[in-house]
Amino acid sequence: MLRAPGPIRTFAAITLVNTIGNGLLATVVVLYFTHVVGLGGGQVGVGLTVAGVFGVVVGVPVGHLADRRGPREVLAGILVCEVAAVALYVVTRSFVAFLVVAALVVTLNRAESAVRQGFIAQALPPADRVRGRAVLRSVTNVGFAIGSGIAALAIVIDTRAAYDTLILGDAASYALALVLTLRLPHVPPQPPAAEGPRLVVLRDRPYLAVMALVAIMTLHYSLLDVGIPLWIGHTDAPRVTVGIVFFINCVLVAALSVPMARGSETVSGAARVAVLAAVLLAASCVVFALSGAVAGAATAALVVVTAAVVEVFGEMTQAASSWGLSFGLAPEDAQGQYQGLASSCYALAAMLGPALMAAIVALGTAGWLAFGALFLAAGFATVPVSTWAEDRRRGAVRV
Numbered sequence: 424m425l426r427a428p429g430p431i432r433t434f435a436a437i438t439l440v441n442t443i444g445n446g447l448l449a450t451v452v453v454l455y456f457t458h459v460v461g462l463g464g465g466q467v468g469v470g471l472t473v474a475g476v477f478g479v480v481v482g483v484p485v486g487h488l489a490d491r492r493g494p495r496e497v498l499a500g501i502l503v504c505e506v507a508a509v510a511l512y513v514v515t516r517s518f519v520a521f522l523v524v525a526a527l528v529v530t531l532n533r534a535e536s537a538v539r540q541g542f543i544a545q546a547l548p549p550a551d552r553v554r555g556r557a558v559l560r561s562v563t564n565v566g567f568a569i570g571s572g573i574a575a576l577a578i579v580i581d582t583r584a585a586y587d588t589l590i591l592g593d594a595a596s597y598a599l600a601l602v603l604t605l606r607l608p609h610v611p612p613q614p615p616a617a618e619g620p621r622l623v624v625l626r627d628r629p630y631l632a633v634m635a636l637v638a639i640m641t642l643h644y645s646l647l648d649v650g651i652p653l654w655i656g657h658t659d660a661p662r663v664t665v666g667i668v669f670f671i672n673c674v675l676v677a678a679l680s681v682p683m684a685r686g687s688e689t690v691s692g693a694a695r696v697a698v699l700a701a702v703l704l705a706a707s708c709v710v711f712a713l714s715g716a717v718a719g720a721a722t723a724a725l726v727v728v729t730a731a732v733v734e735v736f737g738e739m740t741q742a743a744s745s746w747g748l749s750f751g752l753a754p755e756d757a758q759g760q761y762q763g764l765a766s767s768c769y770a771l772a773a774m775l776g777p778a779l780m781a782a783i784v785a786l787g788t789a790g791w792l793a794f795g796a797l798f799l800a801a802g803f804a805t806v807p808v809s810t811w812a813e814d815r816r817r818g819a820v821r822v
Contacts, residue, residue, distance in 0.1 A: 429546075429547070429551075430546045430547065430607055430608060431543075431547065431551070431555040431558055431559075433603060433606055433607050434539070434542075434543060434546075434555070434559060434607070435558055435559060435562045436603050437539075437600045437603045437604060438559045438562045438563055438566065439562050439565065439566045440566070440596050440599045440600050440603065441566070441596055441597070441600050442562070442563045442564075442565075442566030442567045442570065443566045443567075443569050443570040443573075443596060444570060444592060444593035444594075444595070444596025444597065445566075445567060445570060445593065445596075446566065446567040446568065446569060446570020446571040446572075446573070446574060447570045447571075447573060447574050447589040447590075447592050447593045447596075448509065448512075448570075448589065448590060448593040449567075449570075449571075450570070450571045450574035450575070450578070450589075451574050451577060451578065451586055451589055451590075452467075452512075453467055454578065454586070455512070455586045455590070456515075456521060458581075459583050459586055460515065460516060460521070462518055462521060466518050466521070467521070469522075470518070470521050470522045470525045470526075471525055471529070472774065473522060473525075473526060474522075474525040474526040474528070474529035474530070475529060475770065475773065475774035476774065477526045477529060477530040477533075478529045478530055478532065478533035478767075478770045478773075478774070479533075479767050479770045479771045479774060480767065481530050481533050481534045481537070481763075481767070482533060482534070482536075482537040482762075482763035482764055482765075482766040482767035482770065483537075483622055483624060483625065483760050483763045483764050483767060484622070484760075484763070485497070485501075485534040485537055485538055485763060486537050486538065486541050486759035486760040486761070486762055486763020486764070486766075487621060487622055487757075487759060487760040487763065488759070489537075489538045489541050489542070489759035489763075490541070490612065490613045490756070490757055490758070490759035490760055491612050491613065491615065492612055493609065493610055493611065493612045494538055494539075494541055494542035494545055494546075494610050494759060495542065495604060495605075495607050495608075495609055495610060497538050498535065498538045498539060498542060498604055499601055499604050499605060501531055501534050501535045501538060502535065502597050502598075502600055502601040502604060503601060504531050505528070505531045505532070505535065505594075505597040506594050506595075506597045506598050506601070507594075508524065508527045508528045508531055509528055509590060509593050509594040509597065510590070510591060510594040511524045511527070512524060512528070512590045513587045513590050513591065533766060533767070533770050536766050536769075537759075537762060537763040537765075537766035537767070538759065538763075540749075540762035540763075540765065540766055541758045541759035541760075541761070541762035541763065542607070542610065542759075543555055543556065543559075543762075544750050544753065544758040544762055545610045545758050545759075546607065546608060546610060549688075549750070549751075550688060552688075552746065552750045553684050553687050553688050553693075553743060553746045553747050553750065554681060554684055554688075556684070556742075556743075556746040557680045557681045557683070557684035557742075557743060557746075558680075558681055560676065560680045560739075560742060561676065561677045561678070561680045561681060562677075564673050564676045564677040564680075565677050567673075568673050568677075573589070573592075574589055577589050613756045613757070613759075614756075622760060623754075623757055623760070624753075624757065624760045624761050624763075624764050625764075627761075627815075629752075629808065629811050629812030629815045629816075630752050630753070630761065630764070630812055631764075632808050632811075632812070633748055633752060633805065633808050633809050633812050634748075634749070634764055634765055634768045635768070636697075636801045636802075636804055636805050636808060637744075637745045637748060637749070637765070637768055637805075638768035638769070638771055638772045639772075639797060639798075639801040640697065640700065640701065640704070640741050640744075640745070640798060640801050640802065640805075641741070641745065641768065641769055641772040641773075642772050642775070642776050642779060642794075642797075643704050643734065643737065643738055643741065643798070644738070644772065644773065644776060645772075645773070645776025645777050645779065645780045646707075646734060646776075646780060646794075647668070647669070647672055647731075647734070647738075648776075648777075649776065649777045649780040649781070650711075650780040650783065650784060651665060651668055651711075651727070651731065652665050653780065653781065653784040654711060654714075654715070654727075654784050655727070657715050657784065657787065658714050658715050658717075658723045658726075658727060659717070659718060659719055659720050659722070659723035660714065660720060660723035660724040660726075660727045661720050661724060664724045664727050664728065667724075667728060668727065668728060668731040671728065671731060671732060671735070672731065672735045672738075675732070675735045675736075675739075676735060676738070676739060679739060680739055680742070680743075683736070683739040683740055683743060684739075684742075684743035684746070685743075686743075687740075687743040687744050687746060687747035688747060689747065689751060690747065690748060690751040690752060690809055690812075690813045691809075691810075691813070692747060693743070693744045693745075693746070693747025693748045693751065693809070694744070694748070694805050694806045694809040694810070695806070696740050696741075696743060696744040696747070697740075697741065697744040697745075697748070697801075697802050697805040697806070697809075698802045698803055698805065698806060699740050699802075700737050700738075700740040700741035700744055700798075700802060701737075701741075701798045701799050701801060701802020701803065701805075702737075702799070702802070703733055703734070703736050703737030703740060704734060704737035704738075704741065704795070704798040704802075705795035705796070705798045705799045706733050706737075706795070707730045707731070707733040707734035707737060707795075708730075708791045708792065708794045708795030708798070709791070709792065709795055710726060710729055710730035710733060711727070711730040711791050712787075712788040712791035712792060713726055713730075714726040714727045714730060715787060715788065716788075737798075744805075745765070748805075748809060749761065749762060749765035750762075751813075752809070752812050752813060752816055754816070
């Protein structure tokens with residue numbers, strides 16, 4: 424982070440502050456509303472799912488707004504709203520209120536992510552964008568680990584005041600991120616096109632196709648959060664294996680995201696890396712399937728950890744590939760709305776992933792093998808589809 428060039432250092436500081444706050448909230452939000460407020464687990468799940476729908480649709484319009492008004496100014500406005508929205512959690516007492524506040528918080532969070540992605544594209548030269556995102560991904564894991572560790576202390580204390588302090592701490596993190604955001608350089612707004620649709624990304628079929636493939640590949644994030652915890656019960660591995668897997672994932676992503684991003688700086692390079700990511704993710708699915716067939720706690724745990732290590736290398740290469748594709752295929756005068764669409768694809772995968780992982784675990788070996796085949800199909804399709812998209816961007820073919 425300290426060696427990062429130019430504005431990326433400030434972006435990294437903002438990311439560290441934000442993810443510490445997000446770690447505080449994400450670790451305790453379900454416990455808070457079930458254990459303290461008294462909502463049912465099903466109600467909290469429904470509320471967060473509904474909120475996720477709003478998070479999917481906000482990316483493109485808010486990205487377009489950032490193009491027209493300037494990304495720094497729009498990002499600052501979103502952060503102000505996030506301070507207030509997160510703070511509302513501590514006065515939320517009913518399911519309806521939770522539904523409204525959760526939708527507001529998730530929508531603003533997705534909007535912030537979309538605008539920041541576009542801001543990075545506009546503030547950094549093309550050659551530095553993928554590496555810059557890799558730096559931020561490393562910082563994200565460090566910040567989230569710090570926030571989660573602090574939140575664990577509040578869970579031990581287990582009082583309303585402790586939980587409220589964490590939630591308000593997350594709100595304060597947005598206030599600090601706002602101060603840091605104002606230190607970033609101003610990016611002039613892009614003038615509107617003289618003719619044609621405002622949301623041009625929605626008419627860009629090649630880009631939409633590439634981002635659809637990226638969304639499929641991005642489903643692997645739910646493997647770590649949902650799939651492994653559910654699958655452990657179908658193996659002889661002890662439950663502590665889940666904690667070991669999370670620790671390994673956090674350390675490897677924090678340490679290796681930047682070097683693993685090399686080769687994804689161009690569209691053609693990112694497409695080739697997508698194939699490598701697909702092979703690694705598919706291989707991890709095969710090893711996860713095998714873990715359910717081996718006997719003995721130690722052996723099963725070793726197989727699960729091996730699968731998780733293969734998966735994290737697939738995760739890092741897939742992330743780098745997605746950045747190279749989303750940045751490289753977007754026109755410079757509409758990076759905001761294009762990165763907004765990329766952010767929406769991630770939000771869609773995050774919304775659908777948990778249910779998909781539950782189905783895969785229920786199917787057992789067949790489910791894991793089908794999941795691996797899905798990664799292979801999406802990864803290998805990325806090469807021709809991204810070539811089509813790049814040709815279209817260069818005006819070589821008519822769409």
